[in-house]
Amino acid sequence: MTVTLEDIQAREARHILQTYKRQPVAFVRGSGARLYDTAGREYLDFISGIGVTSLGHAHPRLTAALTEQAATLLHTSNLYYHPYQAEAAARLAQLSGLPRAFFCNSGTEAVEACLKFARRYWHTQGAKERTRFVALEGGFSGRTFGSLSVTHDEHYRAPFAPLLDGVTFVDPADPSALAVAVTDRTAAVIAEPIQGEGGIRPLSPQFAAALRDACTRTGTLLIADEVQSGLGRTGHPFYAPILGLRPDLISVGKALGGGVPVGAALVSERVAQAISPGDHGSTYGGNLLGTRAAVVFLTELTDGGLLEHVKAAGVHFERRLRALALKHSVILEVRGVGVMRGLQLAVDATPFVDEARGRGLLVNRTDEKVVRLLPPLTIQEADIDRAVEVLDAVFAAVAVEAKA
Numbered sequence: 452m453t454v455t456l457e458d459i460q461a462r463e464a465r466h467i468l469q470t471y472k473r474q475p476v477a478f479v480r481g482s483g484a485r486l487y488d489t490a491g492r493e494y495l496d497f498i499s500g501i502g503v504t505s506l507g508h509a510h511p512r513l514t515a516a517l518t519e520q521a522a523t524l525l526h527t528s529n530l531y532y533h534p535y536q537a538e539a540a541a542r543l544a545q546l547s548g549l550p551r552a553f554f555c556n557s558g559t560e561a562v563e564a565c566l567k568f569a570r571r572y573w574h575t576q577g578a579k580e581r582t583r584f585v586a587l588e589g590g591f592s593g594r595t596f597g598s599l600s601v602t603h604d605e606h607y608r609a610p611f612a613p614l615l616d617g618v619t620f621v622d623p624a625d626p627s628a629l630a631v632a633v634t635d636r637t638a639a640v641i642a643e644p645i646q647g648e649g650g651i652r653p654l655s656p657q658f659a660a661a662l663r664d665a666c667t668r669t670g671t672l673l674i675a676d677e678v679q680s681g682l683g684r685t686g687h688p689f690y691a692p693i694l695g696l697r698p699d700l701i702s703v704g705k706a707l708g709g710g711v712p713v714g715a716a717l718v719s720e721r722v723a724q725a726i727s728p729g730d731h732g733s734t735y736g737g738n739l740l741g742t743r744a745a746v747v748f749l750t751e752l753t754d755g756g757l758l759e760h761v762k763a764a765g766v767h768f769e770r771r772l773r774a775l776a777l778k779h780s781v782i783l784e785v786r787g788v789g790v791m792r793g794l795q796l797a798v799d800a801t802p803f804v805d806e807a808r809g810r811g812l813l814v815n816r817t818d819e820k821v822v823r824l825l826p827p828l829t830i831q832e833a834d835i836d837r838a839v840e841v842l843d844a845v846f847a848a849v850a851v852e853a854k855a
């Protein structure tokens with residue numbers, strides 16, 4: 452089927468609910484870190500479907516496993532057993548130290564499950580007043596009612612009020628705020644170890660220490676939302692332990708399926724003991740296709756040496772980005788770890804993102820003035836070099852335009 456961008460745009464304008472402002476390009480094929488549009492033009496993909504296509508596009512082992520699985524058995528529901536949930540869960544347990552997993556289909560659902568499990572834990576303990584949540588200013592955890600309630604941005608929240616009652620937001624720049632906000636009525640604190648949508652902002656060591664203290668002092672559960680920062684993106688399985696945090700629950704998604712929708716809530720044994728059949732569920736959650744994809748990804752991450760690869764690639768990436776920032780004064784700061792990077796600009800990032808796309812490089816804008824870079828975990832140094840060269844030209848070109 453040959454389609455043009457214009458055909459697709461015209462049909463979408465009539466029939467797609469307009470919840471997204473899309474960029475004017477339609478992709479039909481991918482290979483590794485490259486995408487190809489309807490006109491056959493090649494792009495270097497430094498956003499990977501917002502941190503999802505962790506193994507790059509059309510990864511041979513993922514493709515082979517999915518093709519075989521699609522031809523064998525796709526779905527049976529959670530009424531029955533199949534081989535891949537347990538295997539994916541065991542691998543996640545080994546990486547996280549949290550022994551049990553609940554599978555779902557997205558990051559939002561993973562967060563939603565964590566919030567419910569935290570409430571359920573205290574309900575089972577008989578502490579029925581422990582229902583409150585503490586979340587972080589700048590945090591993003593999804594857009595269902597529960598996950599939106601712990602997402603900070605008023606732009607997302609305001610039209611849907613009232614949201615969950617009893618959520619307090621604290622400023623991650625103010626560790627002392629935690630001592631007041633986290634009390635013996637708090638069910639859980641939820642935090643992204645590195646805020647993703649909020650502009651690639653790692654929690655400071657001071658804030659992480661205060662968070663650990665507040666949770667220990669009050670017995671509050673800690674939910675690490677590692678949907679974006681987890682599963683190798685930083686060169687570590689998870690970023691919470693790097694900050695000295697030991698979460699009771701972790702939400703994962705994005706990278707886990709390499710492009711197939713699968714998420715999971717990872718749960719400590721003490722929380723798991725509070726959960727009974729019927730407390731939560733999902734028809735599709737943990738289906739054969741999703742969990743088989745997760746097994747392939749997790750195998751690549753650990754046995755395939757991907758974690759070590761990201762560590763090395765991340766060092767190279769950081770060096771190149773810091774050199775870039777020295778050349779272009781509009782870049783105020785380079786943030787992030789591994790292959791999760793953000794360039795804090797002095798101005799709106801939109802023209803830079805558009806110019807990069809025009810030059811065949813896909814990046815995105817987040818928190819208005821941040822250029823976000825989330826290449827596949829498999830990214831090679833030569834492609835990092837190429838991307839930084841394009842960015843160099845982009846910053847030079849947009850600066851000239853701004854002066855003209």
Ligand SMILES: Cc1ncc(COP(=O)(O)O)c(C=O)c1O
Binds near residue numbers: 501593594643677679
């Ligand atoms: C930290 C974090 N949590 C949750 C979500 C929601 O995940 P999803 O869009 O897969 O539902 C996102 C998405 O960007 C995220 O970055």
